[in-house]
Amino acid sequence: MRICATLKWLCLAAVLALPVQAQPPLTDTPGVAERGRALVADRRRGLCLLCHSGPFPEEPFQGNLAPSLAGAGARLSEGELRARLIDSKSVNPDSIMPAYFRAEGLHRVGAAFAGRTIFTAQEIEDVVAWLMTLREERSP
Amino acid sequence: MRFLLALLPLCLPAAAAERRSGFDDMAPQTQAMQRDDSANPGMLWVLEGEALWARGCASCHGDAALSMRGVAARYPAWDAATGAPIDLAGRIAQHQGAPRLARESQGLLALTAFVAHQSRGLPINPPEDARLAPARARGAALYTQRRGQLDLSCAQCHDDHAGRRLAGSTIPQAHPTGYPLYRLEWQGLGSLQRRLRGCMTGVRAEPFAYGAAEYVEIELFLARRAAGMALETPAVRP
Numbered sequence: 001m002r003i004c005a006t007l008k009w010l011c012l013a014a015v016l017a018l019p020v021q022a023q024p025p026l027t028d029t030p031g032v033a034e035r036g037r038a039l040v041a042d043r044r045r046g047l048c049l050l051c052h053s054g055p056f057p058e059e060p061f062q063g064n065l066a067p068s069l070a071g072a073g074a075r076l077s078e079g080e081l082r083a084r085l086i087d088s089k090s091v092n093p094d095s096i097m098p099a100y101f102r103a104e105g106l107h108r109v110g111a112a113f114a115g116r117t118i119f120t121a122q123e124i125e126d127v128v129a130w131l132m133t134l135r136e137e138r139s140p
Numbered sequence: 141m142r143f144l145l146a147l148l149p150l151c152l153p154a155a156a157a158e159r160r161s162g163f164d165d166m167a168p169q170t171q172a173m174q175r176d177d178s179a180n181p182g183m184l185w186v187l188e189g190e191a192l193w194a195r196g197c198a199s200c201h202g203d204a205a206l207s208m209r210g211v212a213a214r215y216p217a218w219d220a221a222t223g224a225p226i227d228l229a230g231r232i233a234q235h236q237g238a239p240r241l242a243r244e245s246q247g248l249l250a251l252t253a254f255v256a257h258q259s260r261g262l263p264i265n266p267p268e269d270a271r272l273a274p275a276r277a278r279g280a281a282l283y284t285q286r287r288g289q290l291d292l293s294c295a296q297c298h299d300d301h302a303g304r305r306l307a308g309s310t311i312p313q314a315h316p317t318g319y320p321l322y323r324l325e326w327q328g329l330g331s332l333q334r335r336l337r338g339c340m341t342g343v344r345a346e347p348f349a350y351g352a353a354e355y356v357e358i359e360l361f362l363a364r365r366a367a368g369m370a371l372e373t374p375a376v377r378p
Contacts, residue, residue, distance in 0.1 A: 065306060
């Protein structure tokens with residue numbers, strides 16, 4: 001299992017090294033970074049901290065299924081970050097990261113969530129705006 | 141024997157030698173709570189089950205320590221009456237001659253815990269019954285199917301990322317060693333089906349109804365995957 005996990009990270013590194021298809025903005029209204037930060041920290045809305053850690057000194061329980069979000073804005077362009085959020089599987093078909101702006105092609109979605117995307121288009125823009133502010137590789 | 145058991149789940153990423161019960165991933169205080177029967181809240185249900193047993197079951201089955209020893213370890217099993225696989229709670233719930241009990245009712249949980257407790261320490265021992273194979277295969281497919289708005293399969297968490305942290309929780313390997321068990325988050329005893337429902341709603345998927353064939357299929361698959369591991373009923377989990 002350890003080996004599988006290691007291989008996975010190697011594959012991931014290879015995937016991340018490839019140029020990612022960039023996505024243009026989903027709305028005409030620029031995202032608001034502060035709102036994006038709140039969405040990412042909210043365990044019921046963004047769910048990001050289930051898997052990721054990030055620059056949230058006030059949040060005690062952060063996951064380690066995914067790389068830290070610190071430095072994401074330096075590693076990826078705005079369009080790449082947007083593509084990653086809209087549908088992570090467009091970047092890596094095996095990704096465990098949910099698609100935040102795709103409601104089709106899912107199986108047995110709970111009644112309360114059926115036909116709905118996790119984020120609205122504007123929320124995607126807010127989160128992208130916040131991710132773009134993450135320039136430091138290490139959490140402050 | 142050990143070696144043969146180790147070969148069973150070769151198709152699975154988690155090799156048998158590395159199998160860990162959820163117990164192994166718990167904090168020492170929670171482990172101590174499970175180990176000490178006087179501190180383990182699950183024992184309250186076992187005692188209630190013992191009283192129900194004396195009233196409604198002992199007349200036919202006698203001393204459960206003899207008649208029920210090893211029974212829980214081989215469930216789910218084939219049920220001739222319905223021509224389908226059935227789990228232990230289902231077997232007790234629809235027992236001819238005994239009052240019908242609702243799934244997840246306190247009475248059924250207590251009786252199931254009492255019966256399963258008679259197998260504590262015994263290895264999970266799935267029956268070699270060819271009639272179970274198709275249902276177990278469906279269980280394996282359910283286990284690897286992505287589901288819910290979060291689009292995750294059981295295997296992605298419990299095989300690929302076991303031992304890692306989902307927010308504050310260490311992801312266990314999902315071995316059904318302790319059921320029914322006392323979960324601190326539930327503040328009560330719950331069945332394996334309740335746990336599976338929780339994992340389904342957790343990924344924002346529509347859970348199946350209690351008693352659904354799909355749960356028994358997953359339970360069959362999990363039992364085979366955990367074959368040889370010791371039963372812990374009533375276990376404690378966070």
